[in-house]
Amino acid sequence: MILPSILSADFSKLGAECEEVLRAGGDFLHLDVMDGHFVPNISFGPHVVESIRPEIDAYFDAHLMISEPLRYAPALVKAGANNITFHVEAVDDPVATARELRKLGCHVGITLRPATPVDAILPALDEVDLVLIMSVVPGFSGQKFMPEVLPKARDVKKRLRADQRLEIDGGIHVGTIEQTRDAGVDWFVVASAIFDRPDRAGAIAELREKLGG
Ligand code: DX5
Ligand code: ZN
Numbered sequence: 048m049i050l051p052s053i054l055s056a057d058f059s060k061l062g063a064e065c066e067e068v069l070r071a072g073g074d075f076l077h078l079d080v081m082d083g084h085f086v087p088n089i090s091f092g093p094h095v096v097e098s099i100r101p102e103i104d105a106y107f108d109a110h111l112m113i114s115e116p117l118r119y120a121p122a123l124v125k126a127g128a129n130n131i132t133f134h135v136e137a138v139d140d141p142v143a144t145a146r147e148l149r150k151l152g153c154h155v156g157i158t159l160r161p162a163t164p165v166d167a168i169l170p171a172l173d174e175v176d177l178v179l180i181m182s183v184v185p186g187f188s189g190q191k192f193m194p195e196v197l198p199k200a201r202d203v204k205k206r207l208r209a210d211q212r213l214e215i216d217g218g219i220h221v222g223t224i225e226q227t228r229d230a231g232v233d234w235f236v237v238a239s240a241i242f243d244r245p246d247r248a249g250a251i252a253e254l255r256e257k258l259g260g
Contacts, residue, residue, distance in 0.1 A: 050236045052188065054090060065099055071241075086112040110132045110156075110216065111133050111137075133148065133155075135158070145174035155176055155177075156179050158178070159180070161184060169206070177234070201230045205231075220239075
């Protein structure tokens with residue numbers, strides 16, 4: 048699956064941007080929620096998700112780069128998020144956090160910064176639907192892919208059940224996507240390599256071509 052991340056969209060016409068990347072071949076939308084505390088950037092919250100939801104039929108994959116995921120997750124699910132991914136570094140008890148999120152009726156993901164070892168997420172692995180490997184330091188689009196996270200992706204993939212997904216986020220473009228697929232990634236988040244191109248359909252087609260169509 049290719050997930051355009053709207054962090055690089057033109058927010059003056061966000062609804063149209065979302066529709067365009069989906070029409071252009073994007074599978075799901077990736078929504079980066081940032082609080083200016085867990086990461087040094089602020090993006091958007093439930094109200095923006097709620098605003099675009101009626102126009103968009105796609106699956107909403109929310110990536111919470113915030114210090115208190117359990118505080119804001121209910122509003123995000125109500126606004127239309129289908130999956131809530133939280134950062135293991137943001138919580139004291141990842142297992143309890145995943146279980147609380149599950150009660151909201153959404154899918155649940157766990158993620159970790161590039162510098163965080165895989166060990167940190169292992170206790171919660173059984174509780175989640177997906178693991179997101181961050182391949183940049185979270186906070187901004189347009190950063191350079193960090194290949195040193197690939198061993199983590201391979202390690203996690205080996206531990207996942209068949210019904211769990213492996214996702215990667217940060218610096219994914221035609222020059223990096225193949226090595227992440229080879230490491231076992233199922234879901235590819237892409238912001239700048241889609242939104243910074245006038246021809247979004249062409250950008251997504253090139254990415255799919257690298258994945259083998
Ligand atoms: C980074 C965000 C990403 C970001 C990816 O903190 O989580 O989703 O939008 O941007 P690119 O694809 O440009 O690296
Ligand atoms: Zn993200």
